[in-house]
Amino acid sequence: MTLRHVVIIGSGPAGYTAAIYLSRAGLRPVMVTGALTPGGQLVNTTEVENYPGFPDGILGPDLMDAMKAQAEKFGTEFIPSDVESVVELPSTSDLDTDLDTDADGTSHGKPTFRLTLDTGEELDARAVIVATGSTYRKLGVPGEEKYSGHGVSYCATCDGFFFRNKPIVVVGGGDSAFEEALYLTRFGSSVTLIHRRGEFRASAIMVERARANEKLTLLADTVVTAIHGGVPAATPSASDASTVSAPAPGGLKLNLGGPAGGLSLGDGNAIGGGLSLPLAVPTAGEVTGIDIRNTVTGETGTLTTSAVFVAIGHTPATGFLGGLVDKDGDGYVLVDGAGTCTSHPGVFAAGDCVDRVYRQAISAAGMGCRAALDAQAYLA
Ligand SMILES: Cc1cc2nc3c(=O)[nH]c(=O)nc-3n(C[C@H](O)[C@H](O)[C@H](O)COP(=O)(O)OP(=O)(O)OC[C@H]3O[C@@H](n4cnc5c(N)ncnc54)[C@H](O)[C@@H]3O)c2cc1C
Structure with a gap:
């Protein structure tokens, strides 16, 4: 040989x-x-x-x-x-x-x-x-593969720039997830960090920084169960995108399956249930929202977002x-x-x-x- x-x-x-x-x-x-x-x-x-x-x-x-x-x-x-x-x-x-x-x-x-x-x-x-x-570790939920590269990302440094002025979700509870979420607040209209447990693994200082950031919402005891995309039946025009029925923190539309506010929102920046906020204008085949479930109460809901950054390792x-x-x-x-x-x-x-x-x-x-x-x- x-x-x-x-x-x-x-x-x-x-x-x-x-x-x-x-x-x-x-x-x-x-x-x-x-x-x-x-x-x-x-x-x-x-x-x-x-x-x-x-x-x-x-x-x-x-x-x-x-x-x-x-x-x-x-x-x-x-x-x-x-x-x-x-x-x-x-x-x-x-x-x-x-x-x-x-x-x-x-x-x-x-x-x-x-x-x-x-x-x-x-x-x-x-x-x-x-x-x-x-x-990259994956969530393993429906829609993740399909919208990978079209709103589902595993790298904030690489893709954050593409979601300027759009609502963003980050999934994870460690330092990397918090770093990515804080970094993404530079771009997104809002960033919601979703973590499956009540406690975050991230260092206390990172959690404090996140709580102090007005653009960032912490959603604990919650898992993403599906990622949706495509063009909704009534696609809003660019000018419609600024229509706000109830301005609220986070720039998100959060539809809860149960009573308003029933989902645990962690102990970070609280958001109320039943908010209606501007929808990002989706393009064909891109992420428009996610399904979520509270791991403690079992309640389900949906969250409108243009991007899902998976930061689970x-x-x-x-x-x-x-x-x-x-x-x-x-x-x-x-x-x-x-x-x-x-x-x-x-x-x-x-x-x-x-x-x-x-x-x-x-x-x-x-x-x-x-x-x-x-x-x-x-x-x-
Ligand atoms: C969707 C996505 C978008 C990204 N966008 C950007 C970006 O815009 N800018 C940026 O700078 N970075 C970006 N990144 C990150 C960047 O791709 C990585 O940091 C970079 O590719 C790492 O390079 P690497 O050579 O270490 O490994 P990789 O690119 O991961 O390559 C590893 C190679 O090793 C091979 N391999 C693995 N195991 C074996 C084995 N047992 N035998 C033989 N071969 C094996 C694999 O097949 C692969 O070819 C992105 C990553 C992803 C997933």
């Missing part, structure tokens, strides 16, 4: 950037792209407006195609599979050892990693870059690594400070599978660059 210098696992912005650097450096990287979603998370989105170099924005799939073309141009080899396991081999004696020794026969003494793919194929490499990203795609490298309790790969070295020499990690904070295409790409340079230094 041929021993490769380096195999990159994952074909998002982190993986492609690492591939561009390594192939330009002459290291002939092999990229295992992922069987189902080559190109990573951005192939599932439409407009990307915050990736530098594209003043008019670029479609996510087009951006990823361009990254792939750039990596291919310099000699990256692609394998459209999933990696199922990575192990360090005890010795390299059965390998083609052209990478093991210098011309004078000096051994590098570096370990060799064997990657097993879902096809059964095996790859051996001197270094491995893990760039497998993470997946992420799952890094790192299970296949087993115990090869150290991870935190949620499965994020641990790296040394600003670098990309994992606890296992020769294994590097970059992008959303490491980063629980920034989770952006550009930050993943930047880390992919660092992983390539770290791997290069390791192999030198």
Whole structure:
């Protein structure tokens, strides 16, 4: 079996950037792209407006195609599979050892990693870059898949801008959900944070900030049971959109199934039941509202909104690594400070599978660059 210098696992912005650097450096990287979603998370989105170099924005799939073309141009080899396991081999004696020794026969003494793919194929490499990203946890309610990218979002930084002056719902009760909700108050006419429990997991300071924000309403003990969209029977015109029958906090239309105010609104900014407020003008196939249920009383209701931001956590795609490298309790790969070295020499990690904070295409790409340079230094 041929021993490769380096195999990159994952074909998002982190993986492609690492591939561009390594192939330009002459290291002939092999990229295992992922069987189902080559190109990573951005192939599932439409407009990307915050990736530098594209003043008019670029479609996510087009951006990823361009990254792939750039990596291919310099000699990256692609394998459209999933990696199922990575192990360090005890010795390299059965390998083609052209990478093991210098011309004078000096051994590098570096370990060799064997990657097993879902096809059964095996790859051996001197270094491995893990760039497998993470997946957003989903609500699993009707309408979520259908309106994903059309009002249902998992990234406030990415999509908040598209919902200026429209009512927004955020689902979640941790710090991330509160951060996203507070951030979204810059854009939305109102933001309602919905949490299934009575207590929030977020830090006290975040909850205080949220309570102090007039645009933000906390709705505790409540779950979203369905997401609706499309063009309602009587679509209001743009001028109708400003019609307000009863101005109230939140800019929402909240129709409660039971007595007005029967739903628990948490101990944040209270809103009354039976309010009638401006409807955002929906476009075809976009979110118009949600169904909700009180987890304590069982009461049901509906809430008019143009966007549902789901902030209930992420799952890094790192299970296949087993115990090869150290991870935190949620499965994020641990790296040394600003670098990309994992606890296992020769294994590097970059992008959303490491980063629980920034989770952006550009930050993943930047880390992919660092992983390539770290791997290069390791192999030198
Ligand atoms: C709907 C949506 C819209 C977004 N919009 C923006 C935006 O506008 N701007 C922005 O900056 N960011 C945006 N983001 C976030 C951005 O997409 C991510 O931060 C970025 O893609 C992370 O890059 P990555 O390379 O770390 O991983 P990913 O893009 O997640 O790529 C990981 C890759 O690894 C592969 N993989 C996983 N497991 C394996 C395995 N076992 N074997 C082989 N391959 C594997 C996957 O198939 C995938 O190709 C958005 C995200 C979503 C979901």
